[in-house]
Amino acid sequence: MKRFILFAALLAGGFAASAQEAIWGGGEVVSPEILPDNRVTIRVLAPEARKVEVTGDFLPAQRVETPFGQADAAGVAALVPVGNGLWKYTTPAPLAPELYSYTILVDGFRTTDPSNVYAIRDVASVSNVFLIEGGRADLYRVDDVPHGTVSHVWYPSSVLGEDRRMTVYTPAGYENSGRKYPVLYLLHGMGGDEEAWVSLGRAAQILDNLIAAGEAVPMIVVMPNGNVARQAAPGASPLGLERPTPQLPHTMDGVMETHFPDVVKFVDTHYRTVRRKEARAIAGLSMGGFHALHISKQYPDLFDYVGLFSAAVEPDASVSSPVYADSDGKLALQFSKAPKLYWIGIGSEDFLYKANEEYRCKLDGMGYPYTYYETGGGHTWRNWRIYLSEFVRLIFK
Structure with missing residues (x-):
């Protein structure tokens, strides 16, 4: 009986440890970080990457050709390595109040920001979002x-x-x-x-x-x-x-x-x-x-x-x-x-x-x-x- 109780305790402990991993495993990298002056920092942990970029509507737009003529596409900016496999990008100027969307490019592979759980699907693409509060953008808050x-x-x-x-x-x-x-x-x-x-x-x-x-x-x-x-x-x-x-x-x-x-x-x-x-x-x-x-x-x-x-x-x-x-x-x-x-x-x-x-x-x-x-x-x-x-x-x- 004592062995069964010990086994059950160990099993429960294993589940608890697994649950704790799920809870705490993603909390080491802060991204996006909205700074006090409304500049924004994006961070990505990618120790094996050669190049990491962010593309989003908070960056200067690019003009691209579409079947309907020229249109704006999301801009792209490079993250820089800052040590221990971490890459970082900070906007050079404060962002205006708005709901912004972005994705990450790791060696050309498009993915979402693993540190940002807030994502929205638009047709077949999924993007992360963040909100800069103030002005009209306050209408978009809960x-x-x-x-x-x-x-x-x-x-x-x-x-x-x-x-x-x-x-x-x-x-x-x-x-x-x-x-x-x-x-x-x-x-x-x-x-x-x-x-x-x-x-x-x-x-x-x-x-x-x-x-x-x-x-x-x-x-x-x-x-x-x-x-x-x-x-x-x-x-x-x-x-x-x-x-x-x-x-x-x-x-x-x-x-x-x-x-x-x-x-x-x-x-x-x-x-x-x-x-x-x-x-x-x-x-x-x-x-x-x-x-x-x-x-x-x-x-x-x-x-x-x-x-x-x-x-x-x-x-x-x-x-x-x-x-x-x-x-x-x-x-x-x-x-x-x-x-x-x-x-x-x-x-x-x-x-x-x-x-x-x-x-x-x-x-x-x-x-x-x-x-x-x-x-x-x-x-x-x-x-x-x-x-x-x-x-x-x-x-x-």
């Missing part, structure tokens, strides 16, 4: 304010003949208030999914903080999956742990727009919503901006607020769909019904800037009112978080 609830919800689509997944944000107090709320339908870009706005866009934090400050009306935010060839985000559908890709069929061919009333119908029958045009908004980034543009004019009695964030505008010339037919006539009908807000935001270096400029010229020529918001930079989440925080301040008021 502050000590009342918090809304984020749920992943499945809904039936009669048009597509399948169940599909969406993410829904309900504001603080929704569960017990008994009141009805306006709804913002918030759409992701190409390669994204129903998780993008809450993970990359910090939508829940932005809404929580603006609502708590009285700068935004309490609202429900519905974030559907805009990829009609996929029921849900990678890993959350019957397809299993497939590799994410932006190259999906039926992304901008009218199918998403055709099935969208299924989304609105489900939300209006399963949530306490104000079921009127003046209590509905639709907005989206890039491909989602394209969908918001065409959904809002296809169903001109559904939405009184429209937000186009770095939006694609025209369908590909090879696409034929009734959704895109008589575009000028549908736009005329939409504006004859006097939407309360038609909001366009884009970065001055965005590869879609010219297309948006031409679209604004078209609206100007037809005398259709809109609000325009221009930032610096390009086709990035840094801009889309700004556009969301500006747009939600203006709607439902």
Whole structure:
């Protein structure tokens, strides 16, 4: 009996030691370290490496060629060896307040920072993140304010003949208030999914903080999956742990727009919503901006607020769909019904800037009112978080 007790004690001790290894094994290298003056130090332990680099959006951008023309890519900086296999890089100047992302390159092999547990997936890539607080970036923090609830919800689509997944944000107090709320339908870009706005866009934090400050009306935010060839985000559908890709069929061919009333119908029958045009908004980034543009004019009695964030505008010339037919006539009908807000935001270096400029010229020529918001930079989440925080301040008021 004593031998059994001793064996059990040793076994338990072994598990404890193993657990302690898991707890303490990763705590030796501090990275990233945000210094008091908002410079940032990245450290990597790589004793066998010949070269270690960091690439991220806090570094000076590089111009690269893409299928859509020139665009900004994340900059690259070299870490220097400081002894005992440790490599280090410190930004030469303080960083402006922002949520930044980065990855590590070890002898050309891209990986995440092993000392930073905070990582986000964007399509098929995973990056670490860190937050420099202050100014607008404080909207991206989890502050000590009342918090809304984020749920992943499945809904039936009669048009597509399948169940599909969406993410829904309900504001603080929704569960017990008994009141009805306006709804913002918030759409992701190409390669994204129903998780993008809450993970990359910090939508829940932005809404929580603006609502708590009285700068935004309490609202429900519905974030559907805009990829009609996929029921849900990678890993959350019957397809299993497939590799994410932006190259999906039926992304901008009218199918998403055709099935969208299924989304609105489900939300209006399963949530306490104000079921009127003046209590509905639709907005989206890039491909989602394209969908918001065409959904809002296809169903001109559904939405009184429209937000186009770095939006694609025209369908590909090879696409034929009734959704895109008589575009000028549908736009005329939409504006004859006097939407309360038609909001366009884009970065001055965005590869879609010219297309948006031409679209604004078209609206100007037809005398259709809109609000325009221009930032610096390009086709990035840094801009889309700004556009969301500006747009939600203006709607439902």
